[in-house]
Amino acid sequence: MSESEVQGNVTADDVAEAAGVSRWTVNRAFKKDASISPKTRSRVMAAAQSLGYVPDLHAAALASTRSNLVALLIDDFANPHKLVMLERLTRALRSRGWDTLLVNTLDPDDAAPALLNASQRRVDATILIGLQFDDEVLRTAHLARRFKKLIIFARGSEDPNTISICVDDEAATREIARYVLARGYQRPFYLAGPRTTSAHLMRKETFMRAWNENRGSTPGSAAVAAYDPLLSAQIVYETFHDTRREDIPDIIVCENDALALGAIDTIRHRLGLEVPGDVAVIGFDDVPQAASPNYQLTTYRQPITDMANYLVDVLESREAKNLDRMFLGRLVVRESA
Numbered sequence: 001m002s003e004s005e006v007q008g009n010v011t012a013d014d015v016a017e018a019a020g021v022s023r024w025t026v027n028r029a030f031k032k033d034a035s036i037s038p039k040t041r042s043r044v045m046a047a048a049q050s051l052g053y054v055p056d057l058h059a060a061a062l063a064s065t066r067s068n069l070v071a072l073l074i075d076d077f078a079n080p081h082k083l084v085m086l087e088r089l090t091r092a093l094r095s096r097g098w099d100t101l102l103v104n105t106l107d108p109d110d111a112a113p114a115l116l117n118a119s120q121r122r123v124d125a126t127i128l129i130g131l132q133f134d135d136e137v138l139r140t141a142h143l144a145r146r147f148k149k150l151i152i153f154a155r156g157s158e159d160p161n162t163i164s165i166c167v168d169d170e171a172a173t174r175e176i177a178r179y180v181l182a183r184g185y186q187r188p189f190y191l192a193g194p195r196t197t198s199a200h201l202m203r204k205e206t207f208m209r210a211w212n213e214n215r216g217s218t219p220g221s222a223a224v225a226a227y228d229p230l231l232s233a234q235i236v237y238e239t240f241h242d243t244r245r246e247d248i249p250d251i252i253v254c255e256n257d258a259l260a261l262g263a264i265d266t267i268r269h270r271l272g273l274e275v276p277g278d279v280a281v282i283g284f285d286d287v288p289q290a291a292s293p294n295y296q297l298t299t300y301r302q303p304i305t306d307m308a309n310y311l312v313d314v315l316e317s318r319e320a321k322n323l324d325r326m327f328l329g330r331l332v333v334r335e336s337a
Contacts, residue, residue, distance in 0.1 A: 124148050129153050152165070152166075154166050173210070191263060192259075193259060194224070203284065207219070224262075254281065257290050
């Protein structure tokens with residue numbers, strides 16, 4: 001299909017004639033980093049708008065080594081923090097001229113086919129946000145050898161073929177443990193999310209180790225199959241509904257806020273206890289719901305905006321190595337603990 005057909009018979013030549021510039025200048029005006037004066041760019045854009053001209057991005061990508069398109073593979077939509085990450089990431093990408101191909105990989109069997117499909121779309125990078133990307137899936141992605149960059153966002157990864165951009169889980173969890181110890185809690189319980197074979201969170205292990213180092217004991221724990229407040233609520237109920245009052249933990253430390261919100265709902269409405277009077281709760285992420293009057297959740301805030309901006313830096317970097325980065329957030333203290 002010719003450019004005239006794609007643009008409805010309005011071509012770059014038409015815009016060039018209307019603006020009194022060359023076709024080459026029109027092409028440069030639509031490139032983010034091209035050398036062109038603001039006055040000339042404005043004249044070209046005005047002419048393009050009046051004629052209804054939009055450049056053929058696919059054709060432009062074929063003529064370039066960069067498409068400015070990334071594939072974003074995401075699952076676990078029951079976790080409210082996923083929506084926060086998605087909003088911050090797409091905002092950072094769009095502000096710097098990048099477009100996004102969004103793929104929902106909620107089904108465990110979707111991850112490998114989605115990665116292979118993304119590799120055929122001529123994307124500049126693939127960004128993974130979720131739980132379904134185990135070692136075998138990452139090996140498949142690497143063997144395809146079509147990804148310029150394979151980025152795991154908000155989780156650490158030891159896979160040498162990926163770039164990991166995440167919060168420092170160990171430093172963050174040690175800060176949480178210090179807070180729990182300083183507040184005098186005696187019977188903590190750790191509520192973890194699903195265990196993954198790759199891109200693994202180190203929060204549970206770090207809290208257990210920190211508590212054992214200070215108190216010489218290992219807290220009880222349970223795991224939830226997904227970061228879903230409803231599943232979390234059920235697990236907390238099943239774990240404690242027939243437990244003697246004096247044996248119920250005085251604080252539940254949760255791997256993320258989705259689990260914490262579910263835990264608070266069950267403590268209050270199914271176990272008939274008070275938060276924090278009977279059981280305190282701490283989360284991780286600082287999702288918007290955490291600050292609501294219903295929860296007032298003490299939690300660790302990830303610096304998602306900084307992480308998203310760094311991800312775009314990685315996309316635009318010519319470097320291929322040593323791009324992993326861990327960030328520090330901060331503990332946000334509210335009424336729940």
